[in-house]
Amino acid sequence: MTCAIDIIDLNFRYDSFALRDITTQLHIGEQKAVVGLNGSGKTTLFKLIVGLLRPLSGEVYVLDRRVTPEDLWEIRQQVGFLFQNPEDQLFAPTVWEDVAFGPQNMGLSNEEVEDRVVEALSTVDLLDLADRPVNQLSHGQAKRVALAGVIAMRPKVLLLDEPFAGLDFPMVEAVVDTIERLRRRGVSVLYTTHSRFFLENWADSVLVLESGRVVYDGPADEALREPRVLGQVGDWGRLRESIHRSRTVPLDIDAGLGADMEP
Amino acid sequence: MARFLLPLREGRTEPGPFSPAALFVSAVVAAVVVNLVTEPMVVLSLFFLVLIGGTVARTRWRAVLGLAARFEFVVLFWVLLEPITYGQTVVGVIQTPWGPLPVYREGIRMGILLGLRMVTILTTVLAALSHMTLSDLIGALQTIRLPGIILGSLVIMMRYLPVFMEERRRMEDALALRGLQTGSRRERLRALGSMVGTTIDRAFTRSEAVYDAMKLRGFSGCVPVTAAGLRRTDVLLLMLLGLFALAAFYVFPAVVVL
Numbered sequence: 001m002t003c004a005i006d007i008i009d010l011n012f013r014y015d016s017f018a019l020r021d022i023t024t025q026l027h028i029g030e031q032k033a034v035v036g037l038n039g040s041g042k043t044t045l046f047k048l049i050v051g052l053l054r055p056l057s058g059e060v061y062v063l064d065r066r067v068t069p070e071d072l073w074e075i076r077q078q079v080g081f082l083f084q085n086p087e088d089q090l091f092a093p094t095v096w097e098d099v100a101f102g103p104q105n106m107g108l109s110n111e112e113v114e115d116r117v118v119e120a121l122s123t124v125d126l127l128d129l130a131d132r133p134v135n136q137l138s139h140g141q142a143k144r145v146a147l148a149g150v151i152a153m154r155p156k157v158l159l160l161d162e163p164f165a166g167l168d169f170p171m172v173e174a175v176v177d178t179i180e181r182l183r184r185r186g187v188s189v190l191y192t193t194h195s196r197f198f199l200e201n202w203a204d205s206v207l208v209l210e211s212g213r214v215v216y217d218g219p220a221d222e223a224l225r226e227p228r229v230l231g232q233v234g235d236w237g238r239l240r241e242s243i244h245r246s247r248t249v250p251l252d253i254d255a256g257l258g259a260d261m262e263p
Numbered sequence: 264m265a266r267f268l269l270p271l272r273e274g275r276t277e278p279g280p281f282s283p284a285a286l287f288v289s290a291v292v293a294a295v296v297v298n299l300v301t302e303p304m305v306v307l308s309l310f311f312l313v314l315i316g317g318t319v320a321r322t323r324w325r326a327v328l329g330l331a332a333r334f335e336f337v338v339l340f341w342v343l344l345e346p347i348t349y350g351q352t353v354v355g356v357i358q359t360p361w362g363p364l365p366v367y368r369e370g371i372r373m374g375i376l377l378g379l380r381m382v383t384i385l386t387t388v389l390a391a392l393s394h395m396t397l398s399d400l401i402g403a404l405q406t407i408r409l410p411g412i413i414l415g416s417l418v419i420m421m422r423y424l425p426v427f428m429e430e431r432r433r434m435e436d437a438l439a440l441r442g443l444q445t446g447s448r449r450e451r452l453r454a455l456g457s458m459v460g461t462t463i464d465r466a467f468t469r470s471e472a473v474y475d476a477m478k479l480r481g482f483s484g485c486v487p488v489t490a491a492g493l494r495r496t497d498v499l500l501l502m503l504l505g506l507f508a509l510a511a512f513y514v515f516p517a518v519v520v521l
Contacts, residue, residue: 052475076479088472091422093273093397105481133273135425149480 004028004157004188005049010058018044019212031189033199035232036209042192046159050081063156077106080150084162086142090134095145098134102153120152124178140171147178158182160191196233199223208232270326270393271400283399284406285497289504290391294384296511305515306379312510313383317390327393331385338381345374397421406492419473427466434458
Protein backbone atom coordinates (compact mmCIF):
# COMPACT_ATOMS: atom_id res chain seq x y z
CA MET A 1 0.00 0.00 0.00
CA THR A 2 1.63 3.26 -1.12
CA CYS A 3 -1.37 5.49 -1.72
CA ALA A 4 -3.32 7.22 0.99
CA ILE A 5 -5.69 8.49 -1.67
CA ASP A 6 -5.94 7.26 -5.23
CA ILE A 7 -8.31 9.07 -7.59
CA ILE A 8 -8.93 7.63 -11.04
CA ASP A 9 -10.77 9.41 -13.88
CA LEU A 10 -13.12 11.21 -11.54
CA ASN A 11 -15.96 13.23 -12.99
CA PHE A 12 -18.58 15.19 -11.15
CA ARG A 13 -21.18 17.76 -12.10
CA TYR A 14 -23.63 20.03 -10.34
CA ASP A 15 -25.50 21.86 -13.11
CA SER A 16 -22.43 21.87 -15.30
CA PHE A 17 -19.20 19.91 -14.93
CA ALA A 18 -17.43 20.75 -11.68
CA LEU A 19 -14.64 18.19 -12.03
CA ARG A 20 -13.53 16.47 -15.20
CA ASP A 21 -11.16 13.50 -15.61
CA ILE A 22 -9.35 13.99 -12.32
CA THR A 23 -6.57 11.48 -11.73
CA THR A 24 -4.12 11.97 -8.90
CA GLN A 25 -2.56 10.26 -5.90
CA LEU A 26 -1.63 11.25 -2.40
CA HIS A 27 1.11 8.95 -1.16
CA ILE A 28 1.40 7.86 2.43
CA GLY A 29 3.17 10.51 4.49
CA GLU A 30 2.96 12.99 1.62
CA GLN A 31 1.76 16.57 1.94
CA LYS A 32 0.02 17.86 -1.16
CA ALA A 33 -1.34 21.33 -1.83
CA VAL A 34 -4.41 21.71 -4.01
CA VAL A 35 -4.41 25.05 -5.75
CA GLY A 36 -6.99 26.76 -7.90
CA LEU A 37 -9.13 29.84 -8.22
CA ASN A 38 -12.45 30.06 -6.40
CA GLY A 39 -14.90 27.68 -8.02
CA SER A 40 -12.19 25.52 -9.56
CA GLY A 41 -13.47 22.42 -7.74
CA LYS A 42 -11.12 22.07 -4.75
CA THR A 43 -13.79 21.67 -2.07
CA THR A 44 -15.88 19.48 -4.37
CA LEU A 45 -12.88 17.17 -4.76
CA PHE A 46 -12.56 16.88 -0.97
CA LYS A 47 -16.26 16.14 -0.61
CA LEU A 48 -15.98 13.38 -3.18
CA ILE A 49 -13.05 11.82 -1.31
CA VAL A 50 -15.04 11.50 1.91
CA GLY A 51 -18.23 10.49 0.14
CA LEU A 52 -20.29 13.58 0.88
CA LEU A 53 -20.85 13.72 -2.87
CA ARG A 54 -21.10 10.80 -5.27
CA PRO A 55 -19.09 10.95 -8.47
CA LEU A 56 -20.67 10.86 -11.88
CA SER A 57 -17.98 8.41 -12.89
CA GLY A 58 -14.54 7.37 -11.78
CA GLU A 59 -13.17 5.87 -8.61
CA VAL A 60 -11.75 7.07 -5.33
CA TYR A 61 -9.68 4.81 -3.10
CA VAL A 62 -8.69 5.68 0.45
CA LEU A 63 -5.93 3.46 1.86
CA ASP A 64 -6.74 0.91 -0.85
CA ARG A 65 -10.40 0.87 0.03
CA ARG A 66 -12.84 2.08 -2.58
CA VAL A 67 -15.19 4.83 -1.44
CA THR A 68 -18.66 3.33 -1.72
CA PRO A 69 -21.88 4.14 0.16
CA GLU A 70 -21.50 0.89 2.14
CA ASP A 71 -18.01 1.69 3.43
CA LEU A 72 -18.46 5.37 4.19
CA TRP A 73 -18.17 5.17 7.97
CA GLU A 74 -14.99 3.07 7.77
CA ILE A 75 -13.55 5.55 5.26
CA ARG A 76 -14.52 8.55 7.37
CA GLN A 77 -12.75 7.12 10.39
CA GLN A 78 -9.56 7.12 8.31
CA VAL A 79 -9.98 10.53 6.68
CA GLY A 80 -10.44 13.71 8.70
CA PHE A 81 -11.93 16.70 6.89
CA LEU A 82 -11.44 20.20 8.26
CA PHE A 83 -13.97 22.62 6.76
CA GLN A 84 -12.98 26.08 5.66
CA ASN A 85 -15.46 27.67 8.06
CA PRO A 86 -15.21 26.18 11.57
CA GLU A 87 -18.64 27.65 12.34
CA ASP A 88 -20.01 24.91 10.07
CA GLN A 89 -18.20 22.21 11.97
CA LEU A 90 -18.76 22.90 15.65
CA PHE A 91 -22.23 22.23 16.97
CA ALA A 92 -22.05 20.77 20.48
CA PRO A 93 -22.61 22.99 23.53
CA THR A 94 -19.01 22.90 24.75
CA VAL A 95 -15.56 22.34 23.28
CA TRP A 96 -15.18 19.09 25.17
CA GLU A 97 -18.46 17.66 23.92
CA ASP A 98 -17.76 18.68 20.36
CA VAL A 99 -14.36 17.00 20.31
CA ALA A 100 -15.85 13.92 21.98
CA PHE A 101 -18.60 13.59 19.35
CA GLY A 102 -16.57 11.54 16.84
CA PRO A 103 -14.97 9.13 19.35
CA GLN A 104 -18.37 8.55 20.98
CA ASN A 105 -19.83 7.63 17.62
CA MET A 106 -16.95 5.23 17.12
CA GLY A 107 -18.34 3.27 20.07
CA LEU A 108 -15.33 3.78 22.32
CA SER A 109 -15.53 3.46 26.09
CA ASN A 110 -15.90 6.62 28.19
CA GLU A 111 -12.26 6.35 29.34
CA GLU A 112 -11.02 6.01 25.78
CA VAL A 113 -13.17 8.95 24.67
CA GLU A 114 -11.75 11.05 27.49
CA ASP A 115 -8.18 10.06 26.59
CA ARG A 116 -8.74 11.03 22.99
CA VAL A 117 -10.34 14.36 23.83
CA VAL A 118 -7.49 15.27 26.18
CA GLU A 119 -4.92 14.18 23.59
CA ALA A 120 -6.62 16.09 20.76
CA LEU A 121 -7.11 19.27 22.77
CA SER A 122 -3.51 19.05 24.02
CA THR A 123 -2.30 18.68 20.45
CA VAL A 124 -3.96 21.96 19.49
CA ASP A 125 -2.98 23.55 22.83
CA LEU A 126 -6.56 24.25 23.87
CA LEU A 127 -7.06 21.91 26.79
CA ASP A 128 -7.72 24.90 29.04
CA LEU A 129 -10.74 25.81 26.90
CA ALA A 130 -12.37 22.39 27.21
CA ASP A 131 -15.37 23.70 29.14
CA ARG A 132 -15.95 26.80 27.05
CA PRO A 133 -19.13 27.08 24.95
CA VAL A 134 -18.22 26.80 21.28
CA ASN A 135 -20.03 30.04 20.44
CA GLN A 136 -17.58 31.95 22.64
CA LEU A 137 -14.49 30.98 20.68
CA SER A 138 -12.53 33.30 18.43
CA HIS A 139 -12.24 32.29 14.78
CA GLY A 140 -8.72 30.95 15.35
CA GLN A 141 -9.72 29.00 18.43
CA ALA A 142 -12.78 27.60 16.64
CA LYS A 143 -10.57 26.46 13.79
CA ARG A 144 -8.26 24.64 16.19
CA VAL A 145 -11.18 23.08 18.07
CA ALA A 146 -12.58 21.86 14.75
CA LEU A 147 -9.15 20.39 14.03
CA ALA A 148 -9.15 18.75 17.47
CA GLY A 149 -12.52 17.17 16.64
CA VAL A 150 -10.94 15.69 13.54
CA ILE A 151 -7.75 14.59 15.33
CA ALA A 152 -9.72 12.86 18.08
CA MET A 153 -10.78 10.27 15.53
CA ARG A 154 -7.08 9.56 14.84
CA PRO A 155 -7.34 9.69 11.05
CA LYS A 156 -4.54 8.54 8.77
CA VAL A 157 -5.34 11.16 6.16
CA LEU A 158 -6.22 14.82 6.66
CA LEU A 159 -8.14 16.97 4.21
CA LEU A 160 -7.79 20.63 5.11
CA ASP A 161 -9.91 23.12 3.23
CA GLU A 162 -8.22 26.53 3.45
CA PRO A 163 -6.79 25.80 6.90
CA PHE A 164 -5.32 29.30 7.27
CA ALA A 165 -8.20 31.39 5.91
CA GLY A 166 -8.97 34.29 8.23
CA LEU A 167 -6.29 33.42 10.79
CA ASP A 168 -3.79 35.86 12.24
CA PHE A 169 -0.12 34.98 12.17
CA PRO A 170 0.16 33.38 15.64
CA MET A 171 -2.84 31.19 14.82
CA VAL A 172 -1.31 30.22 11.47
CA GLU A 173 1.85 29.22 13.33
CA ALA A 174 -0.19 27.21 15.83
CA VAL A 175 -2.11 25.36 13.11
CA VAL A 176 1.09 24.66 11.12
CA ASP A 177 2.75 23.36 14.28
CA THR A 178 -0.21 21.06 15.00
CA ILE A 179 -0.32 19.65 11.50
CA GLU A 180 3.44 19.21 11.46
CA ARG A 181 3.16 17.13 14.62
CA LEU A 182 0.56 14.96 12.91
CA ARG A 183 2.60 14.70 9.72
CA ARG A 184 5.59 13.47 11.70
CA ARG A 185 3.37 10.65 12.96
CA GLY A 186 2.74 9.58 9.38
CA VAL A 187 -0.50 11.35 8.64
CA SER A 188 -0.90 12.21 4.95
CA VAL A 189 -2.17 15.71 4.29
CA LEU A 190 -4.09 17.17 1.37
CA TYR A 191 -4.86 20.86 1.74
CA THR A 192 -6.15 23.72 -0.34
CA THR A 193 -4.46 27.08 -0.39
CA HIS A 194 -4.25 30.34 -2.31
CA SER A 195 -0.95 31.22 -0.72
CA ARG A 196 2.26 31.08 -2.66
CA PHE A 197 4.17 30.94 0.62
CA PHE A 198 2.66 27.60 1.58
CA LEU A 199 3.16 26.27 -1.91
CA GLU A 200 6.84 27.08 -1.73
CA ASN A 201 7.45 26.05 1.84
CA TRP A 202 4.90 23.56 2.95
CA ALA A 203 4.11 21.05 0.23
CA ASP A 204 5.81 17.99 -1.20
CA SER A 205 3.66 18.16 -4.29
CA VAL A 206 1.05 20.36 -5.88
CA LEU A 207 -2.20 19.67 -7.69
CA VAL A 208 -3.47 22.60 -9.69
CA LEU A 209 -7.10 22.75 -10.79
CA GLU A 210 -8.48 25.11 -13.38
CA SER A 211 -12.20 25.03 -14.11
CA GLY A 212 -12.42 21.51 -12.75
CA ARG A 213 -9.49 20.08 -14.69
CA VAL A 214 -5.98 19.17 -13.56
CA VAL A 215 -3.47 21.50 -15.17
CA TYR A 216 -0.49 20.50 -13.04
CA ASP A 217 0.23 17.60 -10.74
CA GLY A 218 3.81 17.26 -9.66
CA PRO A 219 6.62 18.25 -7.32
CA ALA A 220 6.22 21.53 -5.45
CA ASP A 221 9.68 22.86 -6.34
CA GLU A 222 8.90 22.63 -10.05
CA ALA A 223 5.37 23.98 -9.73
CA LEU A 224 6.24 27.64 -9.48
CA ARG A 225 8.16 27.51 -12.74
CA GLU A 226 4.91 26.67 -14.49
CA PRO A 227 3.06 29.76 -15.79
CA ARG A 228 -0.33 28.07 -15.28
CA VAL A 229 0.48 27.49 -11.63
CA LEU A 230 1.53 31.10 -11.18
CA GLY A 231 -1.82 32.12 -12.62
CA GLN A 232 -3.59 30.25 -9.79
CA VAL A 233 -1.55 31.38 -6.79
CA GLY A 234 -1.10 34.91 -8.01
CA ASP A 235 1.58 36.74 -9.89
CA TRP A 236 2.57 39.01 -7.02
CA GLY A 237 5.24 40.74 -9.11
CA ARG A 238 2.59 41.89 -11.57
CA LEU A 239 0.35 43.08 -8.76
CA ARG A 240 3.28 44.97 -7.18
CA GLU A 241 3.94 46.74 -10.48
CA SER A 242 0.26 47.59 -10.85
CA ILE A 243 0.11 49.10 -7.37
CA HIS A 244 3.35 51.01 -7.93
CA ARG A 245 2.02 52.43 -11.20
CA SER A 246 -1.24 53.50 -9.55
CA ARG A 247 0.52 55.26 -6.70
CA THR A 248 2.65 57.37 -9.03
CA VAL A 249 -0.49 59.00 -10.50
CA PRO A 250 -1.18 62.36 -8.74
CA LEU A 251 -4.24 62.57 -6.47
CA ASP A 252 -7.38 64.26 -7.77
CA ILE A 253 -9.30 64.68 -4.54
CA ASP A 254 -12.00 66.97 -5.95
CA ALA A 255 -13.05 64.48 -8.61
CA GLY A 256 -14.85 62.16 -6.16
CA LEU A 257 -16.26 58.82 -7.19
CA GLY A 258 -18.37 58.62 -10.28
CA ALA A 259 -19.06 57.12 -13.64
CA ASP A 260 -16.00 58.70 -15.24
CA MET A 261 -13.55 56.72 -13.07
CA GLU A 262 -10.76 55.31 -15.18
CA PRO A 263 -9.94 51.65 -14.71
CA MET B 264 -27.72 31.51 24.39
CA ALA B 265 -29.45 33.04 27.38
CA ARG B 266 -30.01 36.19 25.38
CA PHE B 267 -32.07 34.35 22.80
CA LEU B 268 -33.72 31.22 24.07
CA LEU B 269 -33.34 29.78 27.51
CA PRO B 270 -31.48 30.90 30.62
CA LEU B 271 -29.23 27.84 30.54
CA ARG B 272 -25.80 27.95 32.11
CA GLU B 273 -22.93 27.89 29.66
CA GLY B 274 -19.86 25.69 29.67
CA ARG B 275 -19.44 22.83 32.09
CA THR B 276 -20.45 23.54 35.68
CA GLU B 277 -20.32 21.75 38.98
CA PRO B 278 -23.34 19.46 39.43
CA GLY B 279 -26.08 20.81 41.72
CA PRO B 280 -27.75 18.87 44.55
CA PHE B 281 -30.51 17.48 42.31
CA SER B 282 -30.31 15.63 39.01
CA PRO B 283 -31.26 17.70 35.96
CA ALA B 284 -33.92 15.13 35.07
CA ALA B 285 -35.60 15.47 38.49
CA LEU B 286 -35.34 19.26 38.29
CA PHE B 287 -36.92 19.31 34.85
CA VAL B 288 -39.73 16.92 35.76
CA SER B 289 -40.38 18.84 39.00
CA ALA B 290 -40.74 22.08 37.05
CA VAL B 291 -43.23 20.45 34.70
CA VAL B 292 -45.22 18.95 37.60
CA ALA B 293 -45.20 22.29 39.42
CA ALA B 294 -46.50 23.91 36.24
CA VAL B 295 -49.33 21.38 36.12
CA VAL B 296 -50.15 22.08 39.77
CA VAL B 297 -50.27 25.83 39.10
CA ASN B 298 -52.48 25.18 36.11
CA LEU B 299 -55.00 23.32 38.28
CA VAL B 300 -55.38 26.16 40.78
CA THR B 301 -58.49 28.28 40.13
CA GLU B 302 -58.04 31.05 42.71
CA PRO B 303 -55.93 34.04 41.51
CA MET B 304 -54.68 34.85 45.03
CA VAL B 305 -53.48 31.29 45.47
CA VAL B 306 -51.60 31.45 42.17
CA LEU B 307 -50.05 34.74 43.27
CA SER B 308 -48.99 33.12 46.55
CA LEU B 309 -47.43 30.24 44.60
CA PHE B 310 -45.59 32.76 42.45
CA PHE B 311 -44.04 34.31 45.55
CA LEU B 312 -43.24 30.85 46.85
CA VAL B 313 -41.36 30.15 43.63
CA LEU B 314 -39.50 33.45 43.98
CA ILE B 315 -38.49 32.66 47.56
CA GLY B 316 -37.49 29.09 46.71
CA GLY B 317 -35.53 30.29 43.71
CA THR B 318 -33.73 32.92 45.74
CA VAL B 319 -32.72 30.31 48.32
CA ALA B 320 -31.43 28.15 45.45
CA ARG B 321 -29.49 31.16 44.07
CA THR B 322 -31.41 31.34 40.83
CA ARG B 323 -30.10 33.89 38.35
CA TRP B 324 -33.25 35.97 38.45
CA ARG B 325 -32.03 38.63 36.07
CA ALA B 326 -31.69 36.11 33.25
CA VAL B 327 -34.90 34.27 34.18
CA LEU B 328 -37.16 37.29 34.58
CA GLY B 329 -35.59 38.98 31.57
CA LEU B 330 -36.62 36.06 29.41
CA ALA B 331 -40.02 35.71 31.07
CA ALA B 332 -40.66 39.38 30.32
CA ARG B 333 -40.33 38.63 26.64
CA PHE B 334 -43.64 36.82 26.82
CA GLU B 335 -45.44 39.92 28.08
CA PHE B 336 -47.42 40.28 24.85
CA VAL B 337 -48.79 36.74 25.09
CA VAL B 338 -49.71 37.26 28.73
CA LEU B 339 -51.25 40.68 28.15
CA PHE B 340 -53.16 39.37 25.15
CA TRP B 341 -55.04 36.88 27.32
CA VAL B 342 -55.40 39.25 30.26
CA LEU B 343 -57.03 41.83 28.00
CA LEU B 344 -58.98 39.45 25.78
CA GLU B 345 -60.86 37.54 28.48
CA PRO B 346 -62.80 40.49 29.98
CA ILE B 347 -64.47 41.21 26.64
CA THR B 348 -65.11 37.65 25.53
CA TYR B 349 -65.95 35.61 28.64
CA GLY B 350 -68.72 36.02 31.22
CA GLN B 351 -72.25 37.27 31.65
CA THR B 352 -72.11 40.00 34.34
CA VAL B 353 -71.43 43.29 32.60
CA VAL B 354 -69.43 45.71 34.76
CA GLY B 355 -68.74 48.35 32.14
CA VAL B 356 -68.84 49.24 28.48
CA ILE B 357 -65.99 50.45 26.30
CA GLN B 358 -67.00 52.70 23.42
CA THR B 359 -65.15 51.80 20.22
CA PRO B 360 -65.49 53.13 16.65
CA TRP B 361 -67.20 49.86 15.82
CA GLY B 362 -69.71 50.02 18.66
CA PRO B 363 -69.91 49.39 22.42
CA LEU B 364 -67.80 46.59 23.88
CA PRO B 365 -69.10 45.08 27.13
CA VAL B 366 -66.63 44.11 29.87
CA TYR B 367 -67.54 41.12 32.04
CA ARG B 368 -66.71 40.53 35.69
CA GLU B 369 -66.02 36.81 35.13
CA GLY B 370 -63.73 37.69 32.21
CA ILE B 371 -61.66 40.08 34.33
CA ARG B 372 -61.19 37.37 36.93
CA MET B 373 -60.35 34.79 34.26
CA GLY B 374 -57.88 37.16 32.57
CA ILE B 375 -56.09 37.80 35.85
CA LEU B 376 -56.05 34.08 36.65
CA LEU B 377 -54.66 33.14 33.24
CA GLY B 378 -52.06 35.91 33.36
CA LEU B 379 -50.87 34.88 36.82
CA ARG B 380 -50.77 31.23 35.83
CA MET B 381 -48.69 31.98 32.75
CA VAL B 382 -46.23 34.18 34.63
CA THR B 383 -45.86 31.62 37.42
CA ILE B 384 -45.41 28.68 35.06
CA LEU B 385 -42.91 30.58 32.90
CA THR B 386 -40.94 31.67 35.95
CA THR B 387 -40.93 28.17 37.45
CA VAL B 388 -39.77 26.40 34.30
CA LEU B 389 -37.20 29.05 33.36
CA ALA B 390 -35.87 29.11 36.93
CA ALA B 391 -35.40 25.34 36.85
CA LEU B 392 -33.64 25.56 33.48
CA SER B 393 -31.35 28.29 34.76
CA HIS B 394 -29.70 25.70 37.00
CA MET B 395 -28.73 23.49 34.04
CA THR B 396 -26.39 23.55 31.10
CA LEU B 397 -27.62 22.54 27.67
CA SER B 398 -25.89 19.18 28.16
CA ASP B 399 -27.73 18.73 31.47
CA LEU B 400 -31.02 19.47 29.73
CA ILE B 401 -30.27 17.04 26.92
CA GLY B 402 -29.25 14.41 29.50
CA ALA B 403 -32.48 15.06 31.42
CA LEU B 404 -34.59 14.67 28.29
CA GLN B 405 -32.66 11.49 27.50
CA THR B 406 -33.46 10.21 30.99
CA ILE B 407 -37.16 10.73 30.44
CA ARG B 408 -36.82 8.81 27.16
CA LEU B 409 -37.30 11.59 24.65
CA PRO B 410 -36.46 10.15 21.18
CA GLY B 411 -32.88 10.72 20.02
CA ILE B 412 -33.93 12.34 16.76
CA ILE B 413 -35.75 15.09 18.69
CA LEU B 414 -32.76 15.52 20.99
CA GLY B 415 -30.45 15.82 17.98
CA SER B 416 -32.65 18.49 16.44
CA LEU B 417 -32.83 20.31 19.76
CA VAL B 418 -29.05 20.37 20.12
CA ILE B 419 -28.60 21.79 16.65
CA MET B 420 -31.37 24.34 17.10
CA MET B 421 -30.01 25.57 20.43
CA ARG B 422 -26.52 25.82 19.01
CA TYR B 423 -27.37 27.59 15.78
CA LEU B 424 -30.26 29.87 16.63
CA PRO B 425 -27.89 32.39 18.26
CA VAL B 426 -25.64 32.15 15.20
CA PHE B 427 -28.54 32.99 12.90
CA MET B 428 -29.63 35.84 15.16
CA GLU B 429 -26.09 37.22 15.07
CA GLU B 430 -26.06 36.87 11.31
CA ARG B 431 -29.35 38.71 11.03
CA ARG B 432 -27.99 41.47 13.27
CA ARG B 433 -24.93 41.83 11.05
CA MET B 434 -27.16 42.13 8.00
CA GLU B 435 -29.26 44.75 9.80
CA ASP B 436 -26.08 46.68 10.58
CA ALA B 437 -24.99 46.45 6.95
CA LEU B 438 -28.37 47.74 5.80
CA ALA B 439 -28.30 50.55 8.35
CA LEU B 440 -24.82 51.61 7.18
CA ARG B 441 -26.22 51.96 3.69
CA GLY B 442 -29.10 54.15 4.76
CA LEU B 443 -31.95 51.75 5.47
CA GLN B 444 -33.56 54.21 7.90
CA THR B 445 -33.57 57.09 5.41
CA GLY B 446 -35.24 55.15 2.59
CA SER B 447 -38.97 55.14 1.93
CA ARG B 448 -41.18 52.76 3.87
CA ARG B 449 -41.62 50.65 0.76
CA GLU B 450 -37.85 50.40 0.28
CA ARG B 451 -37.38 49.50 3.92
CA LEU B 452 -39.96 46.74 3.71
CA ARG B 453 -38.37 45.42 0.55
CA ALA B 454 -34.92 45.40 2.17
CA LEU B 455 -36.24 43.67 5.28
CA GLY B 456 -38.02 41.10 3.12
CA SER B 457 -34.79 40.38 1.29
CA MET B 458 -33.02 40.06 4.62
CA VAL B 459 -35.50 37.47 5.86
CA GLY B 460 -35.08 35.55 2.61
CA THR B 461 -31.29 35.71 2.84
CA THR B 462 -31.38 34.59 6.47
CA ILE B 463 -33.47 31.55 5.57
CA ASP B 464 -31.22 30.77 2.62
CA ARG B 465 -28.08 31.04 4.76
CA ALA B 466 -29.68 28.99 7.51
CA PHE B 467 -30.43 26.26 5.01
CA THR B 468 -26.93 26.31 3.53
CA ARG B 469 -25.35 26.23 6.95
CA SER B 470 -27.60 23.43 8.17
CA GLU B 471 -26.45 21.36 5.19
CA ALA B 472 -22.80 22.06 6.01
CA VAL B 473 -23.31 21.21 9.68
CA TYR B 474 -25.09 18.00 8.77
CA ASP B 475 -22.16 17.07 6.50
CA ALA B 476 -19.71 17.75 9.33
CA MET B 477 -21.75 15.59 11.68
CA LYS B 478 -22.02 12.74 9.18
CA LEU B 479 -18.25 12.77 8.78
CA ARG B 480 -17.94 12.14 12.50
CA GLY B 481 -20.44 9.32 12.54
CA PHE B 482 -23.79 11.03 13.14
CA SER B 483 -26.59 8.61 12.46
CA GLY B 484 -29.60 10.55 13.72
CA CYS B 485 -28.90 10.45 17.44
CA VAL B 486 -26.66 12.62 19.56
CA PRO B 487 -24.50 10.47 21.84
CA VAL B 488 -25.60 11.92 25.17
CA THR B 489 -25.20 9.92 28.32
CA ALA B 490 -28.50 9.86 30.18
CA ALA B 491 -27.92 11.77 33.39
CA GLY B 492 -30.01 9.43 35.55
CA LEU B 493 -31.41 10.27 38.98
CA ARG B 494 -29.78 10.86 42.38
CA ARG B 495 -30.71 9.98 45.91
CA THR B 496 -31.09 13.65 46.77
CA ASP B 497 -33.94 13.82 44.28
CA VAL B 498 -36.14 12.39 47.04
CA LEU B 499 -35.78 15.76 48.79
CA LEU B 500 -36.98 17.48 45.63
CA LEU B 501 -39.96 15.15 45.54
CA MET B 502 -40.78 16.16 49.13
CA LEU B 503 -40.50 19.86 48.24
CA LEU B 504 -42.81 19.25 45.31
CA GLY B 505 -45.28 17.59 47.67
CA LEU B 506 -45.16 20.64 49.94
CA PHE B 507 -45.74 22.87 46.90
CA ALA B 508 -48.84 20.87 45.95
CA LEU B 509 -50.00 20.91 49.57
CA ALA B 510 -49.63 24.68 49.66
CA ALA B 511 -51.44 25.01 46.33
CA PHE B 512 -54.43 22.86 47.16
CA TYR B 513 -54.84 23.19 50.96
CA VAL B 514 -52.71 25.78 52.79
CA PHE B 515 -53.02 28.83 50.53
CA PRO B 516 -56.74 28.30 49.72
CA ALA B 517 -57.45 28.09 53.46
CA VAL B 518 -55.50 31.32 54.09
CA VAL B 519 -57.32 33.06 51.24
CA VAL B 520 -60.70 32.03 52.65
CA LEU B 521 -59.72 33.39 56.07
